[in-house]
Amino acid sequence: MRYSIIVLLAAVLLGACKTSDNGASKVVKLKQSGKEYTVLKKGKGKKGNVGDFILFSLVIKGNNGKTVVERTDEASWAKEEIKAVDSTTIPVIEMIYTLSEGDSVKMEKPITGDKRSPGLEGIDTLIYLIKAEEILDKAAMDKKVAEEKAKQAKKLEGAKVVEAEIAKKVAGTLDDYKAGKLGSKIKKTENGVEFYINEKGSGPKVEKGNKVEVAYYGVLKEDGKMFDNSFGRAQDLPFTAGMGQMIKGWDEAMLYLNEGDKATVFIPYKLAYGEAGRPPVIPAKADLVFYIEVHKVKK
Numbered sequence: 001m002r003y004s005i006i007v008l009l010a011a012v013l014l015g016a017c018k019t020s021d022n023g024a025s026k027v028v029k030l031k032q033s034g035k036e037y038t039v040l041k042k043g044k045g046k047k048g049n050v051g052d053f054i055l056f057s058l059v060i061k062g063n064n065g066k067t068v069v070e071r072t073d074e075a076s077w078a079k080e081e082i083k084a085v086d087s088t089t090i091p092v093i094e095m096i097y098t099l100s101e102g103d104s105v106k107m108e109k110p111i112t113g114d115k116r117s118p119g120l121e122g123i124d125t126l127i128y129l130i131k132a133e134e135i136l137d138k139a140a141m142d143k144k145v146a147e148e149k150a151k152q153a154k155k156l157e158g159a160k161v162v163e164a165e166i167a168k169k170v171a172g173t174l175d176d177y178k179a180g181k182l183g184s185k186i187k188k189t190e191n192g193v194e195f196y197i198n199e200k201g202s203g204p205k206v207e208k209g210n211k212v213e214v215a216y217y218g219v220l221k222e223d224g225k226m227f228d229n230s231f232g233r234a235q236d237l238p239f240t241a242g243m244g245q246m247i248k249g250w251d252e253a254m255l256y257l258n259e260g261d262k263a264t265v266f267i268p269y270k271l272a273y274g275e276a277g278r279p280p281v282i283p284a285k286a287d288l289v290f291y292i293e294v295h296k297v298k299k
Helices: 002-013 091-097 138-178 248-254
Strands: 026-029 036-041 053-062 067-071 078-081 104-110 125-136 186-188 194-199 211-220 226-229 237-240 262-267 288-298
Touching: 053 091, 067 237, 078 091, 091 104, 091 125, 125 138, 138 194, 138 211, 138 226, 138 262, 138 288, 248 262, 248 288
Parallel strands: none
Antiparallel strands: 026 036, 036 104, 053 067, 053 078, 053 125, 104 125, 186 194, 194 262, 211 226, 211 237, 211 288, 262 288
16 A cells, blocks of 8 residues: 555656646746746745755645545655756656745646556546645754654554554454354445444544544455554554545445544455455455554544
8 A cells, every 4th residue: 555655656756747827826937847837835935955855745636636645744744855957857856946945836747548557547637736844954854864763763662562462453353253253243334344343432433535544454364464554663544535545445444433443344355456466465356354543534
C-alpha cells in the first residue's frame, strides 16, 4: 500500500503540467520549461536559494473529486533540495524551486492513454495542490533530520514491544475464528467482508470521504503469516475512506467502524488482491486478515 502511493507520487511529479486561470488567481509561466502553474495564495515568507531545502505539503485529486494522495501533516511533508535549473529539470520541480514560504499553488496533469494505474480509474486529469511550508538551509535541515531520526528511533524501541503484543492478539483472534468461537460476534458487510470488534470505540462513525488514520497488522488467513504492519514502524496510515485508495474489502469494512474501534477484518481474495495476488508477499487467491485500530477520523 505504501509502495503504490510512492510510485504514484513519483509519476505525478515527473509529468508535465498545464494549468488554467480560475479568474481569482495568478497564472505564472516557468522560465525554463514554459509550463504554467496557478498561484492560489502568495505567502509572506522567505524564498530559498540553491542548496536550501523546501518542505511542502501536497494533495493530489482526480478531476472526479477523488483524493489520490494527501501529505498535509508535518510528519508527511515532502522535501526537495533547491538546485540550479537546467534543461533536465522537470517542470514541477522547477516550479517548486520558485516558491516562497507560505505560497500555495495548483498544477494539473492530464492522463493520456486508456491504461490506468490502480486507484486512478475514472480519472482523466490529476490536480495537485502544493504549499511551501518551510525553507531551511543545509545546516538547519541536517539538524531537523537528526532530531527526527532520534525521535523515530525512540518510538521504534517501544513499537517492537507493541508489535509483538499485537501479533499474539491477531493469532488468537484468527484461531478463535477458525474454531468457530466468535459466533454471532462476527458481522458481515453486504459484499461478504467479515469483521469482529475486538474493542469498541466511542468516536464518530467513519463515513465515505472522511480522512482517517489507522494502525494495522495484516496476515494471510490460511496460515497467519504476517505480510505487512504499521505497528512495527510506529507510524499510522492516513487515507481517505471509501474512495478507492485501499483494496475493496478494506474500503468497505472501514465504513462500518468508528474512531477508537479495534477490529479484525476478514477479506476474501476477490475483494483483496484477486486471482493473481501480489507475489511474492501475497499468493494467488489469498484471503487476508487485518487487525485495524482506528485512531483518528476527520469529518
